Amino acid sequence: MGRYILKRVGLMLLTLWIIITLTFLLMHSIPGDPLANMARKLPEQIQQNYYQRYGLDKPVVVQYGIFMKNLITKGDLGESLVYPGRSVTETISKNSKVSGRLGIQALAMGVTIGITLGIIAALNRNRWPDFLVMFIAILGVSIPLFIIAALLQYFFTAKLELLPTTGWGKFKHTILPSIAMCFGSIATYARYMRSNVLEIVNQDYILTAKAKGVSEFNIIRKHIFRNAILPALTILGPQIAGIFTGAFVIERIFGIPGLGFYYINSINDRDYTMIIGTTVFFASLFIISQLVVDILYGVVDPRIRVSKNSR
Amino acid sequence: METAFRPVAVENKEKEVIARESVSYWKDAWRRLKTNKVAIVAIFILATIVIMTIIGPSISGHDYKEINSSMINQRPSVEHWFGTDALGRDIFSRVWQGGRISMIIGLTGALIATVVGSIYGSIAAYFGGRVDTIMMRIVEILISLPYLILVILISIILDSRSIGTMLLALTLAGWCGIARLVRGQMLQLKQQEFIMAAEALGVKPWKIIVKHLIPNCLGIIIVAISFDVPGYIFAEAFLSYIGLGIQPPGTSWGALASAAQQTFIFHPYQLFFPALMIGLTMLSFTLLGDGLRDALDPKLRQ
Numbered sequence: 001m002g003r004y005i006l007k008r009v010g011l012m013l014l015t016l017w018i019i020i021t022l023t024f025l026l027m028h029s030i031p032g033d034p035l036a037n038m039a040r041k042l043p044e045q046i047q048q049n050y051y052q053r054y055g056l057d058k059p060v061v062v063q064y065g066i067f068m069k070n071l072i073t074k075g076d077l078g079e080s081l082v083y084p085g086r087s088v089t090e091t092i093s094k095n096s097k098v099s100g101r102l103g104i105q106a107l108a109m110g111v112t113i114g115i116t117l118g119i120i121a122a123l124n125r126n127r128w129p130d131f132l133v134m135f136i137a138i139l140g141v142s143i144p145l146f147i148i149a150a151l152l153q154y155f156f157t158a159k160l161e162l163l164p165t166t167g168w169g170k171f172k173h174t175i176l177p178s179i180a181m182c183f184g185s186i187a188t189y190a191r192y193m194r195s196n197v198l199e200i201v202n203q204d205y206i207l208t209a210k211a212k213g214v215s216e217f218n219i220i221r222k223h224i225f226r227n228a229i230l231p232a233l234t235i236l237g238p239q240i241a242g243i244f245t246g247a248f249v250i251e252r253i254f255g256i257p258g259l260g261f262y263y264i265n266s267i268n269d270r271d272y273t274m275i276i277g278t279t280v281f282f283a284s285l286f287i288i289s290q291l292v293v294d295i296l297y298g299v300v301d302p303r304i305r306v307s308k309n310s311r
Numbered sequence: 312m313e314t315a316f317r318p319v320a321v322e323n324k325e326k327e328v329i330a331r332e333s334v335s336y337w338k339d340a341w342r343r344l345k346t347n348k349v350a351i352v353a354i355f356i357l358a359t360i361v362i363m364t365i366i367g368p369s370i371s372g373h374d375y376k377e378i379n380s381s382m383i384n385q386r387p388s389v390e391h392w393f394g395t396d397a398l399g400r401d402i403f404s405r406v407w408q409g410g411r412i413s414m415i416i417g418l419t420g421a422l423i424a425t426v427v428g429s430i431y432g433s434i435a436a437y438f439g440g441r442v443d444t445i446m447m448r449i450v451e452i453l454i455s456l457p458y459l460i461l462v463i464l465i466s467i468i469l470d471s472r473s474i475g476t477m478l479l480a481l482t483l484a485g486w487c488g489i490a491r492l493v494r495g496q497m498l499q500l501k502q503q504e505f506i507m508a509a510e511a512l513g514v515k516p517w518k519i520i521v522k523h524l525i526p527n528c529l530g531i532i533i534v535a536i537s538f539d540v541p542g543y544i545f546a547e548a549f550l551s552y553i554g555l556g557i558q559p560p561g562t563s564w565g566a567l568a569s570a571a572q573q574t575f576i577f578h579p580y581q582l583f584f585p586a587l588m589i590g591l592t593m594l595s596f597t598l599l600g601d602g603l604r605d606a607l608d609p610k611l612r613q
Contacts, residue, residue, distance in 0.1 A: 142593035
C-alpha cells in the first residue's frame with residue numbers, strides 16, 4: 001500500500017508540473033502580449049515601466065523560472081493584470097471558500113440523495129418508485145446544467161416565491177444552486193447504486209441472512225448497504241470533477257461570488273495571470289481529489305489492497 | 312425387404328448447398344437491434360432531428376439571421392411557429408440552424424476522437440512493451456487533467472470561435488478514453504490465433520492493425536461513438552454558455568439556450584425549444600448507445 005501511494009503521489013506531482021508548465025507556456029505563446037491592449041495608448045516610458053513591473057520584459061524562460069520559484073517557495077501566483085494590486089493567490093483563497101462550501105454541500109447532497117434513490121429503486125424493482133427514480137436519472141444525464149438551474153429559478157422563485165434567485169450570504173441562497181449542481185450526481189449515483197444493489201440482492205450471503213431470520217431492515221443496513229456503497233466510491237472522482245465544472249455555470253447564473261464566477265470573468269477580461277493562477281489551482285485540486293479518492297478506495301476495500309500487494 | 316429401404320436420391324453436391332443466406336455479424340446485430348423498441352424509437356427521433364436540421368432553417372420562410380424590430384419576443388404563433396427572440400428573429404429557423412452546428416460538432420467531434428483514439432490505442436496494444444508503457448503513461452496524464460479546463464485553455468489560446476477551432480479544442484484531449492478502450496480490447500485480440508497466423512504469413516504490422524484488429528473492435532468503437540456524441544454536444548453548450556463558443560450571428564443549441572436563460576422568467580418558450588432539442592438528442596443517443604451495446608456485444612448483455 002505504501003509503495004502504491006508513493007507511486008501515485010509521484011505521478012501526481014509529474015502531472016501537476018506538466019499542467020503548470022503547459023498552462024504557463026501556452027498562455028505566453030498567444031500572439032501579442034497580455035498588456036498590449038492596455039499599453040498601446042500609453043507613452044513609451046510608462047509602457048516600459050508597466051512591462052517591468054509585471055516582469056514581461058524578460059524572456060519567457062526567465063519569466064517561467066521566476067513564476068515557478070515564487071509558486072514553490074511562497075505559493076505566490078503573481079498579480080492580476082487587469083486589476084492592479086490584486087494578488088491572484090489572495091483572490092483564489094478568498095473566493096474558493098465560497099465555491100468550496102457550495103461544492104461540498106452539493107456533493108454531499110448529491111451523493112446522499114443519489115444513493116438513497118438508487119437503493120429505493122432497486123428494492124422496488126419494476127414498480128412505480130423504480131420508474132420514477134429512473135426517470136429522474138435520465139433527466140439528470142440528458143439536460144444541461146444551466147437549463148436545470150433556469151427551471152429551478154422559474155418554479156421556486158418566480159412561481160412559488162420561496163427562495164431568492166441570486167445572491168450569497170445566507171443558507172437560503174445556497175439551496176437552489178446546490179440542487180442544480182448536484183442534479184447530475186444524483187442521476188449517476190441513483191443509476192449506479194440501483195444496478196449495484198440489484199446485483200447484491202441475488203448473492204448467497206443475502207439468502208443466508210434471510211434464512212437466519214435477520215430482519216428486512218438489518219439486511220438492508222448491514223448487508224446490502226455496506227456492500228453496495230464500496231463501488232460507489234470509485235465514481236466519486238468524476239463526480240467531484242462534475243461539481244468543479246458545474247461551478248462555472250452555476251455561480252454565474254445564481255450570481256455567487258465564487259472562484260468559477262471570477263474564472264469566467266478573467267477569461268472574458270483576458271486577465272492572463274488570473275487565468276494561469278486559477279487554472280493551476282483548479283487542476284491541482286482536481287488531481288489531488290482524484291488521488292485521495294483512489295487511495296481511500298484502497299483503504300476501504302480490503303480486496304483491492306490484497307490484489308495490489310500480491311502484484 | 313429390398314423395397315423397404317431405398318437410398319434417397321440426393322447427390323452429395325446438393326447436400327452441401329446452403330439453403331439460407333449466411334448471417335454476418337452486422338446482419339445479426341441489426342436483427343437484434345430491430346427487436347429493441349427503445350433503440351428504434353431513438354433512431355427515429357434522431358433521424359427526424361437530423362432531417363430537420365438540414366431542411367428546417369428554410370421551411371419557415373424566415374431566415375435565421377433576419378432581424379425584425381416589430382416582432383420582438385413574440386409567443387409561438389402561426390406566423391412564427393416557435394415564437395421570436397429579443398431581436399425579432401424566428402426561433403424555429405434558429406433552433407434548426409443551431410442544431411446543425413451542434414450536430415456537426417457532436418458527430419465530427421466523436422468521429423475525430425474515435426479515429427485518433429483507435430489508431431493510438433491499437434499502436435500501443437500491438438507493439439506492447441515499452442512503447443505501450445510510454446504511450447499509456449501519456450494518456451494517463453492527459454486523462455487526469457480536468458477536461459473542460461483544458462478545453463477552455465485551448466479555446467482561449469486559439470482565440471478563434473469557428474467550428475474548426477472548437478472541434479480542435481474539444482478533441483485534443485477527448486480521444487484518450489477511446490484509446491484506452493481500444494487498447495484493452497486489442498490486447499485480448501492479439502492473443503488469438505488469427506493474428507498469429509497473419510504474423511506468420513509475414514503481414515505488415517500496419518496491415519494487421521487496419522485489416523484484422525480494428526474491424527474486430529468496431530463493435531465497441533461504435534458503441535463508444537454513440538455515447539460520446541452527447542458529451543460533445545454538452546461541452547459545446549457549456550463553451551457557448553461561458554462565451555467561448557459559437558459567436559453571433561452564428562448560433563448553436565447551447566448559444567440559444569444560454570441567451571434565452573437570461574430572460575427565461577419572462578419568455579420561457581425561448582428556452583423551451585432549444586432545451587427540448589438538446590434533451591431529446593442526448594436522450595436518444597444514450598438510449599441508442601444502450602441498444603447498440605446489447606446488439607453488438609452479446610457478451611455484455613445481462
